[in-house]
Amino acid sequence: MKKVNCLHLRSKMPLLLLVFLLTFSTTIFSQTAQEQPGAPEPTVTEMAVDDAAQASTGSGDAAAGEALFKANCAACHKLDKKAVGPPLRNVADKHDRQWLYDWIHNSQAMIAAGDPVAVKLFEEYNKSVMTAFPALSETDIDNILAYTSQPIPTPTETSVTATPTGESGGGVSNALVLGALALIFLLLIIMLFLVTNTLKRIAEANGVVYEEKEKGTPIWKAFVQNQFLVLVTSIFLILAAGYLGYGYLMQVGVDQGYSPVQPIHYSHRIHAGDNQIDCKYCHSSARTSKTSGIPSLNVCMNCHKNISEVAAETATEEHSKEFYDGEIAKLYKAVGWDAATQQYTGKTEPVKWVRIHNLPDFAYFNHSQHVTVAGIACQECHGIIEEMEVVEQFAPLTMGWCINCHRETNVSLASNEYYAKIHEELSKKYGVEKLTIAELGGLECGKCHY
Numbered sequence: 001m002k003k004v005n006c007l008h009l010r011s012k013m014p015l016l017l018l019v020f021l022l023t024f025s026t027t028i029f030s031q032t033a034q035e036q037p038g039a040p041e042p043t044v045t046e047m048a049v050d051d052a053a054q055a056s057t058g059s060g061d062a063a064a065g066e067a068l069f070k071a072n073c074a075a076c077h078k079l080d081k082k083a084v085g086p087p088l089r090n091v092a093d094k095h096d097r098q099w100l101y102d103w104i105h106n107s108q109a110m111i112a113a114g115d116p117v118a119v120k121l122f123e124e125y126n127k128s129v130m131t132a133f134p135a136l137s138e139t140d141i142d143n144i145l146a147y148t149s150q151p152i153p154t155p156t157e158t159s160v161t162a163t164p165t166g167e168s169g170g171g172v173s174n175a176l177v178l179g180a181l182a183l184i185f186l187l188l189i190i191m192l193f194l195v196t197n198t199l200k201r202i203a204e205a206n207g208v209v210y211e212e213k214e215k216g217t218p219i220w221k222a223f224v225q226n227q228f229l230v231l232v233t234s235i236f237l238i239l240a241a242g243y244l245g246y247g248y249l250m251q252v253g254v255d256q257g258y259s260p261v262q263p264i265h266y267s268h269r270i271h272a273g274d275n276q277i278d279c280k281y282c283h284s285s286a287r288t289s290k291t292s293g294i295p296s297l298n299v300c301m302n303c304h305k306n307i308s309e310v311a312a313e314t315a316t317e318e319h320s321k322e323f324y325d326g327e328i329a330k331l332y333k334a335v336g337w338d339a340a341t342q343q344y345t346g347k348t349e350p351v352k353w354v355r356i357h358n359l360p361d362f363a364y365f366n367h368s369q370h371v372t373v374a375g376i377a378c379q380e381c382h383g384i385i386e387e388m389e390v391v392e393q394f395a396p397l398t399m400g401w402c403i404n405c406h407r408e409t410n411v412s413l414a415s416n417e418y419y420a421k422i423h424e425e426l427s428k429k430y431g432v433e434k435l436t437i438a439e440l441g442g443l444e445c446g447k448c449h450y
């Protein structure tokens with residue numbers, strides 16, 4: 001009887017193989033689809049616009065340019081909005097081609113050489129240093145410029161009908177993968193059911209009498225007895241566990257996007273954005289010390305003695321004027337300010353701000369070294385804080401994040417005499433013209449780890 005069982009399953013082997021191949025091919029698809037969450041498939045209209053732009057500029061491939069732009073420039077530039085650098089839509093019309101090639105290859109060299117347009121731009125952007133891209137060929141730059149020269153895409157009905165659910169068209173969606181898996185399991189169940197039935201019939205035909213007890217366990221028994229099935233299932237489970245486990249472990253301790261509710265709804269958008277209050281007015285120790293610090297409530301009261309309510313136009317759809325006024329009242333309560341008598345009551349209660357950015361204790365990070373010595377803008381590490389209603393953690397704050405920047409950034413020599421000599425000697429040693437932070441020692445474990 002055992003023999004019959006095996007034989008029957010073996011005849012189903014090709015089918016089983018197919019089923020499992022299918023399982024793997026769909027999981028692999030789903031992985032590649034998940035790897036690029038931020039990159040939606042271009043809609044029909046966008047592609048049409050691509051073609052149009054290519055035809056009109058005559059040079060450069062906008063699609064290739066888009067990829068280059070996202071990889072190299074998007075950290076600092078948006079197309080239509082000011083970010084760390086200026087908006088880049090139609091920048092090709094603003095400067096001549098050669099100027100753009102030179103600028104993108106090495107803007108600092110142009111500024112050092114005294115190019116008036118470059119110097120003016122540099123001053124205008126508070127001397128933020130744009131990364132040099134000597135490795136981009138002129139064709140690459142043409143491609144990027146073709147992308148930035150595209151007209152603003154206007155969504156039309158075609159794009160709506162093309163992707164009605166908003167699902168990415170190219171990859172296999174999660175629902176589909178789950179559906180396929182469910183189907184496979186259903187097939188397996190049906191097959192095993194058929195196997196037992198056939199066995200039963202063969203047994204009956206041969207006049208074999210079998211006991212009731214055996215009848216209850218044929219499915220798992222058939223499964224356990226088939227070594228191929230067991231092997232494939234184990235491999236599948238190990239791979240799946242590995243993939244999920246790796247994904248889980250890589251995000252442990254990474255709190256990118258963390259945005260807790262604060263005891264007072266303090267809006268950076270209103271203060272640093274609309275009212276253009278300098279970051280260092282409140283986070284004054286960023287310039288001179290390791291930490292940036294959160295301002296004491298006295299700093300708030302420099303202004304809020306006089307500002308007890310917000311203007312009507314400050315209210316948004318999300319937050320009403322009453323809400324904002326209530327938050328200022330919380331501030332008054334905390335510092336013990338009586339707005340009616342314009343006097344401090346002496347009854348204070350501390351505000352317990354929730355800390356957002358927090359490196360583990362074994363890592364050393366110093367603000368003044370980055371803000372004052374290197375001249376890095378707060379926004380490069382903290383995102384566009386002045387547009388955030390509620391602060392969120394912008395960077396992953398992983399070791400790889402620190403190291404990548406140290407590998408890519410050149411040591412800034414401007415107004416830093418201290419480095420002149422060591423820079424010269426180290427450049428000679430490494431045979432390079434521009435030293436990166438890595439070459440200066442920014443990859444040494446001891447610099448960041450106590």
Ligand code: HEC
Pocket residue numbers: 069072073074075076077084085086087088091094100103104107121122123125126127128129130131133144
């Ligand atoms: C580290 C941030 C950063 C990155 C990355 C960056 N830029 Fe810039 N870019 C700037 C800043 C800041 C300016 C303004 C001038 C200055 O301060 O040097 C600028 C200016 C420009 C300008 C002049 C704009 C104008 O209005 O005249 C062009 C063109 C430009 N960048 C192209 C690029 C391209 C193309 C890339 C990607 C290959 C790129 N940038 C990557 C920061 C950056």
Ligand code: HEC
Pocket residue numbers: 262266268271272277278279280281282283294295353354355356357358378379382385386390391
């Ligand atoms: C008027 C005072 C004030 C100004 C101006 C200001 N901040 Fe803040 N900032 C605060 C306060 C108060 C908090 C704590 C509450 C919160 O997280 O929103 C804070 C929190 C932060 C945090 C999160 C700290 C953490 O817990 O990890 C960052 C980052 C930050 N500010 C950056 C900036 C930058 C960059 C600017 C300039 C664009 C700026 N701030 C301007 C008062 C200010």
Ligand code: HEC
Pocket residue numbers: 264265266267268270271275277282295296297299300301302303304307309310311312314324325327328331
């Ligand atoms: C340099 C002046 C200045 C300082 C310093 C300042 N504020 Fe304000 N604050 C303003 C102005 C201006 C407004 C908006 C008034 C309006 O829109 O009409 C405002 C609005 C507010 C509001 C209502 C809108 C919102 O953000 O929810 C709160 C709450 C507030 N401030 C809290 C604080 C706290 C807490 C501090 C200290 C960490 C502080 N402010 C420091 C000038 C200041």
Ligand code: HEC
Pocket residue numbers: 279280283286287290291292293294357358359360365367370371376377378379380381382397
């Ligand atoms: C090179 C990246 C970088 C730059 C530039 C930078 N920060 Fe930070 N910031 C960090 C990191 C990393 C932390 C977490 C530090 C820790 O936990 O020890 C942090 C923490 C903070 C905090 C939380 C409290 C503290 O002091 O630890 C505030 C507030 C803050 N930054 C404000 C600023 C402001 C304002 C600027 C610009 C003047 C700025 N940062 C520039 C990386 C940066």
Ligand code: HEC
Pocket residue numbers: 359363364365366369370373374376380381397398401402403405406409410411412437440441442447448
């Ligand atoms: C946006 C780019 C950038 C990021 C992100 C960044 N750094 Fe830096 N870092 C610099 C630059 C530029 C310098 C060189 C400053 C100077 O000229 O001394 C530097 C210098 C340092 C130094 C001194 C190195 C030396 O040789 O003396 C330490 C330590 C350091 N960074 C730690 C960190 C840590 C820890 C993180 C991550 C939490 C980090 N940095 C993230 C740009 C960055």
Ligand code: HEC
Pocket residue numbers: 253254359360363397398399402403406442443444445446447448449
């Ligand atoms: C530029 C700064 C920097 C340098 C250089 C650096 N690290 Fe780190 N390292 C960090 C930061 C920041 C973290 C915390 C990352 C986090 O919390 O995810 C970290 C975390 C770690 C961890 C713990 C990993 C974890 O996930 O908890 C180890 C181990 C480590 N580093 C070893 C090293 C060794 C070994 C070197 C030298 C080859 C080194 N680091 C050089 C910044 C640095």
